[in-house]
Amino acid sequence: MLNRNFTKAEFILNNENQYQLEFSIKEIGQGSNLTVERKNENGEYETIQAMITRLNDQIFIKWSEPFDGRLIFEK
Structure with missing residues (x-):
C-alpha cells in the first residue's frame, strides 16, 4: 500500500x-x-469516511473542514 x-x-x-x-x-x-x-x-491517524467522487481522470476527497492527514491507496 502506498x-x-x-x-x-x-x-x-x-x-x-x-x-x-x-x-x-x-x-x-x-x-x-x-x-x-x-x-x-x-499525531496519530484515524480512519474517516470522507466523501470520494470521481470526474473524468480526477478524484475528489470532500470534507466539511480542512485537516492534516493521508490517503492510502493501491497503485
Whole structure:
C-alpha cells in the first residue's frame, strides 16, 4: 500500500461549501481501495469516511473542514 500525506493548506473550498482535495488517476491509480486518514491532536491517524467522487481522470476527497492527514491507496 502506498500513501500520500496532505495538509490543511491543500484543501480548496468548492461551490458546495465543502473543502476538497483533488488527485489525478496518474497520482493514485483508479481510485479503488482508497482510505482517508485524519491526523489527530496526538499525531496519530484515524480512519474517516470522507466523501470520494470521481470526474473524468480526477478524484475528489470532500470534507466539511480542512485537516492534516493521508490517503492510502493501491497503485
